[in-house]
Amino acid sequence: MNTPTYKAFLFDMNGTMIDDMDFHTTAWHKVVTQKLNASLSREQVKVEMYGKNSEVLARLFGEDRFTDQEAQELSVEKEKIYQAEYISHLKLLNGLDQFLAKAKEKNIKMAIATAAIMFNIDFVVDNLDIRPYFQALVSADEVDKSKPHPETFLKAAEKLGIDPKDCLVFEDAPKGVEAAQNAQMDCMVLTTMHGKEEFSAYTNIVGYVQDYTDPELEKLFTGAEA
The missing domain is CATH 1.10.150 (DNA polymerase; domain 1)
Known part of the structure; x- marks a missing residue:
């Protein structure tokens, strides 16, 4: 897995943070x-x-x-x-709570960038008590064009003050991976809903994981500031 150090993690929500x-x-x-x-x-x-x-x-x-x-x-x-x-049934994907905590410890900025409306983002982050981890939330209400257009991810990067090339997107859907590619961002794919073969068209994928317990994700923190 090619895993350079990233300054920000951008998470899609449905299917990527929760299996809903x-x-x-x-x-x-x-x-x-x-x-x-x-x-x-x-x-x-x-x-x-x-x-x-x-x-x-x-x-x-x-x-x-x-x-x-x-x-x-x-x-x-x-x-x-x-x-x-x-x-x-609301819960984070396995290992995501520890992953978020470690990213925060390493001073990696984080955002949720999703096609969900803010009503649903609030439902998830407040019921799971994870709002403090995120410096930006981008919902469908804030963009003119949905994924695969890159606006959602570019807006999240802008809110975080991070260059798109320094962001890693976490996605579970082909159109989301395409949006990340259109934003010039690398992508980690969660195989919660789609198999690897469905992502063969994209060149920005740095790895595939079933959930956040995969030890390969540890490489994302190599060189990250503590």
Whole structure:
């Protein structure tokens, strides 16, 4: 694994910090089939489930189906369903609590850079009591273009005051890895949802791990300031 010393770690959230994607799929499927009466399978919903919530709705129902206000209301309703279902299962991926603590000890800056809305970021960081680890939080509410556009990661780097080339992104999805590559950032892939073969198109990947207990991650701290 090629692991130079990085000055900042940027984390996607869903599937990268917490293993919650099945709960998002369930929530979206409930909204789509019960609230909007669409005859779509769980799998049909799952493949469109990336980017901002408004973008998901546009892909499933067309660009002009909902007003901005309607899309916002549906988005919040979906997240309330997700949070109610997931709260009793909410936990960090194995080893991430120790990994965050070590990164903080080494003075590595950290940010969450995600397509989730701030309502969900707050839900995760406050219920898990990890807000103090992060100097920046970038949500879907703050960007014009979702991943694979690099805006989310570039905005996080800007907030941290770190050059993009000195940032390492943690991602679990191909479009997120592509966003990191478009931002000129290296990427560590969490194989929580996708296999290695799904990332073969990208040249910015420095390694693959199942979770944060992988001993290869220790190399990220080599030379980091204590």
